[in-house]
Amino acid sequence: MNDxxxxxxxxxxxxxxKMTVTYKDxxxxxxxxxxxxxxxxRTSTGNRLGQLNLIDEKRLAVVCHVxxxxxxxxxxxNKKVKRQVYHVGDLVIKRIILPQGDPRGKWTPTYEGPFVIKNIFSGGAMILTTMDGDDLxxxxxxxxxxxxxx
Incomplete structure (x- = not known):
């Protein structure tokens, strides 16, 4: 096979x-x-391309399997993921993403809020407002x- x-x-x-002028092309x-x-x-070695295509077919079968x-x-x-459906006016809390070196350790708050959903976009983004009506x-x-x- 290696030959x-x-x-x-x-x-x-x-x-x-035969096709190139310089080795850089x-x-x-x-x-x-x-x-x-x-x-x-037919190749110059006498092998038919059917034998070479067999290698390509095996490679294609592996790719299809993957x-x-x-x-x-x-x-x-995706079967285990439960999508939440939000509506305008729902109350939500937002996860806080803090830097690693917070001195409070495990006592660091993980969520903030509540907020009111003002607008929802198709990709899952939403505009939130505080309870006072100020937009984030x-x-x-x-x-x-x-x-x-x-």
Whole structure:
């Protein structure tokens, strides 16, 4: 199998040498040389391209298997995720993202609020206002807020 790959590389190198003027241009002509080599009916070593395409078919099968595995894992993960639906006027609390070196340690508050949802955008962003009606400077994402129950 290794000899077949070496022969293919040798033939592609010969095609590139015939197509380029200087050695610095090889990367521009590589796709054309590869296409020319793949469209040959018979290689100079006597191997049919069906044998070389077998390598490509195995590589394609591995890629398809990995993609199917990733889809299954994504589906399993998304099955457990429960999306919260928020409406304008709901009360929420917002998670505080603090720097690591907070001196309060484990007593550091993790949420602030409550806030009122003023506007909701399609991507999950929302504009929050305080209970007094003052808007926050930056919109908050739906994954850092929780519903506030009174």
């Amino acid at each position: 077949t790959v070496e022969d293919a590389n040798k033939n592609i190198k010969k095609i590139i040498q 090889w990367h521009k002509m590589f796709p054309f040389a590869l296409h020319g080599y793949c469209t040959l009916v 993609q199917m595995y990733q889809k299954r894992m994504t589906k399993a993960f 400077l930056h919109p908050a994402n739906a994954d850092i807020v929780k519903r506030y129950y009174t």
